[in-house]
Amino acid sequence: MSTPATNTPATNTLESRADYRHFQPITTRWADNDAYGHVNNVVYYSYFDTAVNQHMIEKGVLAPDKGSAIALVVETQCRYFAPITFPDRVTVGVRVAHMGRSSVRYELALFRNDEDAPAAAGHYVHVYVDNTTRRPTPIPEDVAAVLRTMVVAPAEKA
Numbered sequence: 001m002s003t004p005a006t007n008t009p010a011t012n013t014l015e016s017r018a019d020y021r022h023f024q025p026i027t028t029r030w031a032d033n034d035a036y037g038h039v040n041n042v043v044y045y046s047y048f049d050t051a052v053n054q055h056m057i058e059k060g061v062l063a064p065d066k067g068s069a070i071a072l073v074v075e076t077q078c079r080y081f082a083p084i085t086f087p088d089r090v091t092v093g094v095r096v097a098h099m100g101r102s103s104v105r106y107e108l109a110l111f112r113n114d115e116d117a118p119a120a121a122g123h124y125v126h127v128y129v130d131n132t133t134r135r136p137t138p139i140p141e142d143v144a145a146v147l148r149t150m151v152v153a154p155a156e157k158a
Helices: 041-058 141-148
Strands: 022-027 069-080 089-099 103-112 120-130
Touching (some): 041 103, 041 141, 089 141
Antiparallel strands (some): 103 120
């Protein structure tokens, strides 16, 4: 017999809102629903992207037209636990699981309405590159300072 899908394979339990550092509300739209009556899977990735980018804009560190470094998505993943439908209220929980010299791994969860357990959870990786050469470059210090406030150490996730 298989075990139910979870977003934390090491602990085999679903996480909750308390496991995330930043929260971004997302408004679902009628157009997000597909023929099956729920938000289409590809829309979840746009919710992830919107949550991270909105946070970085609010912190004043996302301005691709002004800096020499930009962040490109190089990896994404999402696991689905429960459907989201219009007009659900969605909150995206965001945390940083790892920061390298030029990359950051975000872990995200989508929470429906007032539910504590996620409807979906996933991650994506940004690699910072030079805006001209597109070669990896160190994460700018102002960005790194914001990211450090979102880091969750492995012990905190257990």
